[in-house]
Amino acid sequence: MCEHTYCHSSVFCCIFALAVEQHQNHIRIKDIAEKAGCSIGTVDRVIHNRGKVAEPVKNRVLAIIDELDYRPNVNARVLASKKTLTLGILLPSYRRGEYWELPNLGIRDAIDRYSGQGYQIRPVHELYNSPEKFHTAGMKLLAENVDGIIMSPSSYKETTRLVRYYFQHNKPFILIDSDIYGLPSLSFIGKDPVQSGMTVARLIHQMTRHIGGEKLIWTLNISKHLDQMYALLARESGFMSYFADKQLQDHYRFRAFDLEDRGQQGPTDREVEALLGEGIPHAIYVTGSRVFKIARSLRKLITTEKPLLIGHDLIRANMEKVRDESVDFLIEEEARRQGYLAVESMIRSLIHKEKIGKKQLMNLMIYTRENIPPDSAEQGG
Amino acid sequence: MCEHTYCHSSVFCCIFALAVEQHQNHIRIKDIAEKAGCSIGTVDRVIHNRGKVAEPVKNRVLAIIDELDYRPNVNARVLASKKTLTLGILLPSYRRGEYWELPNLGIRDAIDRYSGQGYQIRPVHELYNSPEKFHTAGMKLLAENVDGIIMSPSSYKETTRLVRYYFQHNKPFILIDSDIYGLPSLSFIGKDPVQSGMTVARLIHQMTRHIGGEKLIWTLNISKHLDQMYALLARESGFMSYFADKQLQDHYRFRAFDLEDRGQQGPTDREVEALLGEGIPHAIYVTGSRVFKIARSLRKLITTEKPLLIGHDLIRANMEKVRDESVDFLIEEEARRQGYLAVESMIRSLIHKEKIGKKQLMNLMIYTRENIPPDSAEQGG
DNA sequence: AAAAAAAGTGTGTGCGAACACACATATTGT
DNA sequence: ACAATATGTGTGTTCGCACACACTTTTTTT
Numbered sequence: 001m002c003e004h005t006y007c008h009s010s011v012f013c014c015i016f017a018l019a020v021e022q023h024q025n026h027i028r029i030k031d032i033a034e035k036a037g038c039s040i041g042t043v044d045r046v047i048h049n050r051g052k053v054a055e056p057v058k059n060r061v062l063a064i065i066d067e068l069d070y071r072p073n074v075n076a077r078v079l080a081s082k083k084t085l086t087l088g089i090l091l092p093s094y095r096r097g098e099y100w101e102l103p104n105l106g107i108r109d110a111i112d113r114y115s116g117q118g119y120q121i122r123p124v125h126e127l128y129n130s131p132e133k134f135h136t137a138g139m140k141l142l143a144e145n146v147d148g149i150i151m152s153p154s155s156y157k158e159t160t161r162l163v164r165y166y167f168q169h170n171k172p173f174i175l176i177d178s179d180i181y182g183l184p185s186l187s188f189i190g191k192d193p194v195q196s197g198m199t200v201a202r203l204i205h206q207m208t209r210h211i212g213g214e215k216l217i218w219t220l221n222i223s224k225h226l227d228q229m230y231a232l233l234a235r236e237s238g239f240m241s242y243f244a245d246k247q248l249q250d251h252y253r254f255r256a257f258d259l260e261d262r263g264q265q266g267p268t269d270r271e272v273e274a275l276l277g278e279g280i281p282h283a284i285y286v287t288g289s290r291v292f293k294i295a296r297s298l299r300k301l302i303t304t305e306k307p308l309l310i311g312h313d314l315i316r317a318n319m320e321k322v323r324d325e326s327v328d329f330l331i332e333e334e335a336r337r338q339g340y341l342a343v344e345s346m347i348r349s350l351i352h353k354e355k356i357g358k359k360q361l362m363n364l365m366i367y368t369r370e371n372i373p374p375d376s377a378e379q380g381g
Numbered sequence: 382m383c384e385h386t387y388c389h390s391s392v393f394c395c396i397f398a399l400a401v402e403q404h405q406n407h408i409r410i411k412d413i414a415e416k417a418g419c420s421i422g423t424v425d426r427v428i429h430n431r432g433k434v435a436e437p438v439k440n441r442v443l444a445i446i447d448e449l450d451y452r453p454n455v456n457a458r459v460l461a462s463k464k465t466l467t468l469g470i471l472l473p474s475y476r477r478g479e480y481w482e483l484p485n486l487g488i489r490d491a492i493d494r495y496s497g498q499g500y501q502i503r504p505v506h507e508l509y510n511s512p513e514k515f516h517t518a519g520m521k522l523l524a525e526n527v528d529g530i531i532m533s534p535s536s537y538k539e540t541t542r543l544v545r546y547y548f549q550h551n552k553p554f555i556l557i558d559s560d561i562y563g564l565p566s567l568s569f570i571g572k573d574p575v576q577s578g579m580t581v582a583r584l585i586h587q588m589t590r591h592i593g594g595e596k597l598i599w600t601l602n603i604s605k606h607l608d609q610m611y612a613l614l615a616r617e618s619g620f621m622s623y624f625a626d627k628q629l630q631d632h633y634r635f636r637a638f639d640l641e642d643r644g645q646q647g648p649t650d651r652e653v654e655a656l657l658g659e660g661i662p663h664a665i666y667v668t669g670s671r672v673f674k675i676a677r678s679l680r681k682l683i684t685t686e687k688p689l690l691i692g693h694d695l696i697r698a699n700m701e702k703v704r705d706e707s708v709d710f711l712i713e714e715e716a717r718r719q720g721y722l723a724v725e726s727m728i729r730s731l732i733h734k735e736k737i738g739k740k741q742l743m744n745l746m747i748y749t750r751e752n753i754p755p756d757s758a759e760q761g762g
Numbered sequence: 763a764a765a766a767a768a769a770g771t772g773t774g775t776g777c778g779a780a781c782a783c784a785c786a787t788a789t790t791g792t
Numbered sequence: 793a794c795a796a797t798a799t800g801t802g803t804g805t806t807c808g809c810a811c812a813c814a815c816t817t818t819t820t821t822t
């Protein structure tokens with residue numbers, strides 16, 4: 001067992017003993033071949049399912065692989081296989097500083113890192129800014145004969161349509177950012193928007209509960225295209241659920257607005273002013289990544305106690321607003337890491353042939369002025 | 382440049398073009414040898430600084446390596462080098478469910494993962510529960526001739542003393558969890574306790590500011606040994622700084638208590654009751670990982686509006702209390718990931734010979750009932 | 763029954779780096 | 793001057809796996 005005086009846990013040391021044992025009898029395909037009474041070529045054939053192998057031999061080898069818990073040496077495997085992994089990447093188009101830059105940076109981190117380690121990875125990028133372009137871009141990837149696809153879903157209809165083709169052509173794909181339930185994806189890497197909304201609700205509730213009288217709360221969905229804001233609405237739902245669950249309707253009044261983000265300008269002061277007509281809210285929840293667009297207007301228009309302002313995503317513009325305290329909190333779901341993990345998962349699945357989790361949910365992080373990371377936070381790894 | 386219609390960023394595509402180019406002319410030591418007019422053996426010698434190489438040849442090779450930006454193929458390197466990496470691990474002893482289990486789990490994650498990839502890693506564990514044992518345990522690692530050491534510092538005096546020996550014997554070491562400024566460590570992987578304290582202060586401030594009259598706030602340092610709570614005090618300092626910076630002393634009254642954690646029992650109801658004599662606080666900040674120990678007492682003793690309760694670390698006992706809402710918020714600094722990164726950094730430094738960051742600060746995460754991860758969250762990777 | 767095709771199997775080479783060994787040349791000692 | 797050492801340098805083997813090729817045996821075809 002374990003000899004450490006204070007190691008009552010006993011889990012720890014035992015697990016480690018296991019780990020050590022595991023690597024010591026590190027078995028190779030040669031070992032398997034010997035035990036099965038055949039050559040390494042044959043073992044190779046059953047492992048990769050190529051060429052012809054007599055049924056009884058195949059079964060014997062398979063049994064031995066299972067029995068010995070054979071795990072191929074990844075280093076040798078990568079070293080020997082000279083083929084390059086072509087990754088299709090299908091994401092919304094973006095400008096610098098926008099949300100979608102983050103997953104893209106994560107993808108780059110991963111490719112950089114793994115290229116440096118002898119892996120041959122060739123990314124093929126396709127960007128879309130409408131459901132129609134989503135489809136043509138996605139089909140282009142098929143035509144380019146990529147080995148796998150990393151994508152974020154567009155509209156429900158277009159996504160299922162594209163995925164149908166991928167499925168038919170046996171192209172593995174990974175969904176990042178938002179999930180569409182039931183798709184035959186290798187994995188989903190992203191977040192739970194309802195949970196996000198509920199977390200924000202908790203923050204706002206705790207921070208406004210001691211205010212006397214009825215509290216006015218806004219939810220603001222600011223989006224480039226009003227028709228593709230599924231994730232925003234899901235967050236709003238989660239937000240509402242929290243208050244409903246706690247039966248706080250009597251103490252709170254809610255107003256929800258959908259605003260259009262018209263490029264550089266965003267909602268103008270006048271638009272915001274119009275909303276303020278009904279009264280100054282005690283808290284505002286901007287469901288997308290565009291809090292920074294209204295922070296300035298609010299500061300200008302509201303001279304009394306300014307409302308609590310909460311938004312999403314660690315993009316530069318938002319981080320600045322948190323630093324000068326015109327935005328109070330930012331929620332984020334490790335956007336950059338999502339991209340990183342997507343590439344890594346592809347490598348693990350397609351090269352290492354490991355099994356990867358069907359659902360990889362990111363942690364939900366809350367940032368405020370005191371814990372916001374420095375600007376050029378390289379989060380690779 | 383970039384042909385994507387909506388890719389205004391231009392960063393992205395260019396960077397990728399670079400990445401692709403890089404791996405295509407992937408140079409090997411053979412290439413260097415040819416260009417330098419010598420054999421691969423000689424190149425090998427200058428890379429590893431072993432054997433004798435004529436000064437002019439050495440410089441030529443070095444120049445070519447630099448010019449071509451040679452990056453060794455990690456897969457080949459690991460495959461060829463059969464030596465096992467022996468890692469000394471020097472951490473406080475712990476029981477199951479305590480804070481130190483988390484970094485240990487992270488260490489295990491990493492060793493598991495890398496063992497599975499053909500790396501030979503042998504961990505040697507030493508646990509300590511006092512500064513004296515820290516020293517003897519640390520020296521034992523030296524005697525066991527480990528290749529590198531992962532450790533969390535004990536007292537200032539003992540740590541610098543031990544590190545002196547490590548330095549003299551040229552043993553690289555990585556500090557996790559808490560930093561001691563100025564030590565010649567390979568890297569520090571952990572958190573900034575002052576920042577943590579300030580973040581908590583922000584939360585408590587925002588959540589109590591609308592309460593009328595003077596607010597009473599507690600800080601509770603609950604520790605096993607009252608003499609080794611440096612990190613707790615640093616958090617308390619950060620906490621205080623926030624209120625000082627904002628000049629909120631007139632609206633807030635602060636009381637700080639140091640309590641001893643006597644094993645299973647923790648602070649008793651009676652002890653907590655004694656503290657309550659001076660009045661019921663509006664918020665309580667427990668600076669260590671033991672909020673759960675007073676949550677029950679508080680619930681029993683306070684029947685009116687219960688105080689806001691904030692603590693640290695995602696240990697099971699705390700997570701339960703967050704789920705039943707007797708603890709409001711938990712702060713954590715990715716304890717498990719710290720262990721993971723420590724092992725990974727050792728591998729990158731000692732096997733891959735990469736340079737690693739001197740300071741790897743973890744993100745500071747805020748958890749509440751709505752965003753707390755599920756219990757058996759495997760966070761490897 | 764002979765030829766052709768298919769099924770089944772073993773050997774050999776290469777991936778890129780690490781390291782041991784053998785060998786060449788230069789420097790020193792006696 | 794010759795051995796003894798020190799200083800350089802090149803070759804060959806190995807790691808575990810992928811994949812091409814050659815080969816034997818069996819089955820099918822005509």
